[in-house]
Amino acid sequence: MSVDFLYWPQDLLPAREIAANPVPFSRSGGRTINGLERTIRTDCGFWSIALNGVMLHSKAQRRVWNALRTGLGGRSGLIVIPAWSWDTAPYASGEFEPDVYVPHSDGTSFSDGTMYRQGSISVRCAEDVPIGATKIRLQVLEAENDLAGVRFSFNHALYETGPAVSITGSTWEVGLFPAVRAPIRANADLEFNRPTCLAHLQDDRGMDVSMNPSMISEHSVNFVEAVDYWSDLAAGLLA
Template sequence: MTIRWPDAVLRPQNVAFDIAPRSLAGPSSVSGITQVVSSDAGIWKATLGNIIIKSRNAVLAHRAISALLEGRLGTILVPLCRAYQPVPADSDALYEDVPHSDDALFDDDTGYVGTVIDVVAAAPAAVRAVSMTVTVNYAGDIEPGQHFSLGERLYRVRSFDADTGAMTFRPPLREAVADGDPLNFDDPVCLMRLASDDAMNLELALRRFGSPTVNFIEAV
């Protein structure tokens, strides 16, 4: 089972998710023209910056994740926040944490959370496709720049036609999509690994407080 970054315990102050293009360029000619050749198979890179560490739980969680990942060997699901997603109007209350039957929450003070946005593939799509047709059952406005995940793979909307359901996205599909597969706009995640073996190093002030920055790259 793939572990997930516990953003409720290790909350970053700065977050960046970007697609790193794969390009090659030759030297400039006398006229100043440069030829650039680029692949469409860019990979995700992410930075969780200035993570707030000021409690025992946060210190131990950071150390535990470091031990589980063992540098770049292991993989982890890195979630995005829900900001800027196509959340329907007046639906924020539907995302509130639901406790156990005895009104208790989990140890990190979170509860069960369901999905709200309902968007599914309207037709199959092949591996490396950069477009598909979707059916929007319940959602706000889907716009370029928003994110969704299929399984453990992350994608960014490039264009969307609300009349036809035609959507383009980047990067290309990592896995084939079947008719009816759900697009996760509520809680998009990306399967990643540490960008370097020492990315989880933790320096603590007074052995208690820290604000590390962790860099990831997509596991492909």
């Protein structure tokens, strides 16, 4: 079975802020000698992401909004949402660097004259990473040589790195949240510039809107990571 995704139009419906937060899952490990509960870390967990302050002030924006919520059909639909993390992204300069626009390798542009958008951060996976892994080795090509506490995505699976486990030159081994959703091959390019996350609406009515005389309204939309999709993919239920 194949699955189609919707994509949040981040240029037409920009959010004032993106709140992407991990939701760990701990389990009870019994009681300590003084009666306090002991908790044990697990490899489970998922992302909770809110797009806050989305302004609707044009007919085009409202039509796209309506089309998205109709296409999603509540919590069952799948959508790729932005999870940008410019505040922690490992820009080589140490400061925010906008994307650059370049032609194809043969010097040509797209048929409409636009150029290819390319992010300034370039980091690759240093070795094959299997499903369920909680560590990854990252090779810096063009980035700040500090990959602890940063976010990236691969095929719309969103990850956040923990403290460094080891550092060898420009290769960092770091802990990872959540556990790897799908295999990542060695030398795969990872998305640090504009990471994304495959998600569901948190609530069936999460995209309710109102109409007022000014036609201007502000909305926040809450999402949860589509863990069910990754589970089905790993089980071979999806093409």
